[in-house]
Amino acid sequence: MFSFCADPETLGTFRWFSCYLTNGVHMSFYLSFVKVLVLLAVTAPVALSFGFVGAMAARSHFPPLSWLGKGYIAIVRGVPDIAFFLFFVIALDQAFEWTRHQILCPDWTDPIRQGNDFLVCPSAKLPLGSAPEWVHETYGFFLAVITFAIVFGAFAANVLFGGMRAVPHAQLETAAAYGMSRRQTFWRVLVPQMWVYALPGLSNLWMVLIKATPLLFLLGIEDIVYWARELGGTKTSQFTAYPHGDWRMWYFLFLLLFYLGMTRVSEIGLERLMRRLSRGQATAAGELLRKETTA
Template identity: 80%
Template sequence: MFSYCVDPDSLETLAWMSCYLTTGVHMSFYMAFLKVLGLLAVTAPVALGFGFLGAMAARSGFGPLRWFGKTYIAIVRGVPDIAFFLFFVIALDQALEWLRHKALCPDWDMPIRQGNDFIVCQAAKLPAGSAPEWIHETYGFALAVITFAIVFGAFAANVLFGGMRAVPHAQLETAAAYGMTPRQTFWRVLVPQMWVYALPGLSNLWMVLIKATPLLFLLGIEDIVYWARELGGTKTSRFTDYPHGDWRMWYFLALLVFYLAFTKVSEIALEKLMIRLTHGQATTGGEAQRRAAS
């Protein structure tokens, strides 16, 4: 990257490092950090949406919908999450291909599962075999996002369900006494008030989501774990201008520090958010703020 990087062998340690850390592959490594942040930025709202739907289903008056909501929450929470990640990535991929297969090749007569193979017609392949590399990557990433959203949606559903139940019942009764319909009560009274009860759980969930991002590696994404393993491995001078020994330990130390810093920053930000949300609420926290202000 720098002009003096032409002949790395002749450089001092510090200059060598500055050249080494700005090579093209390292840029991909830094891009992978953005990938993690991107995943978080996309997944968090989607998972919250899934969670909201799940919580609404779990407290629905309609039996089957309620059972569905409760089962969704219960199953995802009872089983190791990694198993879910590994499961959903294949299952989603196959489900999508199967649906396209049904739609695009109606006159296909062979069974889809033949022994150890899963065979759909050429047109149903996802992404299409001829698609450029970036489509494959985006498709993989999208599958990962949906998987994360399904798993974390269940966690969020559980938290939001608890938050909805924690809203004082008198509030809902008052709304009913004012002649609000159940729908109005839900949107105008319950939902605005539940956040403060749900926030401790949701901030915990955010921390957990941060800590779950390295699992992208298991889903076959070229994320920071992938690059740390690649870049850290022993390099001989035959293949690179920057030969070094086994540095994977140091790369993972860097990842460890990255996550610790990220956790710390999130903790501080969530604390601020909590203070804002408790403002004017009928909780001890809100009461303490009111006292301090007056």
């Protein structure tokens, strides 16, 4: 990175670290932080929309749909989320490959499950065997995002379902008295008001989502945990210009601090959002805000 980095052995402590921390592998390490942020940015809205659909389904007056929604919410209860992660990553992959197999190779006669193997025709493989490395990585990341969205979508559905039920019934009755249809009541009265009730749950969920991001490591993504283990391990001078002992502890301490920072910033941000959303609401917090402004 810097011009004086050509011969690290001769450098003083400060310069040594400035070279060490900016070498090529560390850039991959920093890039993996971007991966985490991208995962959060993509997963949060997708999971929220999964949750919204799930909550709508659970509220439905059509029993099978309501069972489906409630089942989706309930199935995630009672089972560790990490089991879901491990399950969905394989299950989704196999589901995609199986679907492609059915479409692309209709005249394939061999069974797909042969003993302990899952064999689809070569053209149905995902990604294709000939695909470049980045396609494999992107596909893995894509699977991870869907997995996260499914699991957290169920959490969000639970929260939103609670939020929808918490809206005072009088509000809905008033809407009906004004002659609004069920659909109009839902979109114009229920949805705008439910957020303030759902927000404490959703902000909790956001925190849990942040804290679930290191599980990317288990899904086979080269994420921050992967790099921290790689970079922190003992390096001898044979393989690198920057030999050092076992520093994994310090790398993970850094990750710990990174996450503490993330959650602290989110906490402050969510508090502000809550304040903003409480304005004009018929809740204790809204009442407090009203008093503050009128006093």
